[in-house]
Amino acid sequence: MTTKFKTKFTIIKGDITEQDSQAIVNAANSSLMGGGGVDGAIHRKGGPQILAECKEIVNKQGQCVPGEAVITSGGKLKAAYVIHTVGPIWRGGNSGEAEVLRNAYYNCLQLARLRNIKSLAFPSISTGAYKYPWELAAQIALETIIANIKKPHFTEVKLVLFNEDIYKVYVDTYKKISRE
Numbered sequence: 001m002t003t004k005f006k007t008k009f010t011i012i013k014g015d016i017t018e019q020d021s022q023a024i025v026n027a028a029n030s031s032l033m034g035g036g037g038v039d040g041a042i043h044r045k046g047g048p049q050i051l052a053e054c055k056e057i058v059n060k061q062g063q064c065v066p067g068e069a070v071i072t073s074g075g076k077l078k079a080a081y082v083i084h085t086v087g088p089i090w091r092g093g094n095s096g097e098a099e100v101l102r103n104a105y106y107n108c109l110q111l112a113r114l115r116n117i118k119s120l121a122f123p124s125i126s127t128g129a130y131k132y133p134w135e136l137a138a139q140i141a142l143e144t145i146i147a148n149i150k151k152p153h154f155t156e157v158k159l160v161l162f163n164e165d166i167y168k169v170y171v172d173t174y175k176k177i178s179r180e
């Protein structure tokens, strides 16, 4: 049940570009100029407005450092906003990857709060082209989101996984965390 004070948290299988959350998160790269994976899908479906806003941001404040987040409109997407963050590239685990991934989730949640965005959908950041091991990424994603939605604000936060295999990893990791 969703109450005024509780955030509904869900893990679903699906395409993030189809979500009607107020904002969706993009797993971008530092250039903010688009790419493959989720990034490519968001820019394709959202249209040129998103890239135009990304260019303005880069002109004003430079590239997006891994772990940080910026916001644009959602263009033609159902979501009104896109929060672009940059996850870490997996380099074996001893290059601060965990902290950068935690920051990416945390800064998206903080930016959404700041903009009074009440519903937010995340993809699994860094687990495609950036090769972060799925179980480790799932643990960080889930722990960071769960810890940061305890304070009332959001009506709903979703994790949207693109295929059955990674969806299963997230559900199993969630069960493991819930038992601890």
Ligand code: AR6
Binding pocket: 014, 015, 016, 017, 027, 028, 029, 034, 035, 036, 037, 038, 039, 040, 041, 087, 123, 124, 125, 126, 127, 128, 129, 130, 131, 132, 160, 161, 162, 163, 166
């Ligand atoms: N909806 C939800 N999840 C998706 C979708 C979608 N439409 N498409 C892919 N995924 P990736 P990264 C999943 O590579 O690892 C880009 O080129 C995918 O299965 O999109 O953070 C950027 O420009 C995977 O589980 O992001 C960067 O250069 C997850 O989303 C780089 O890739 C993340 O995969 C970022 O790499």
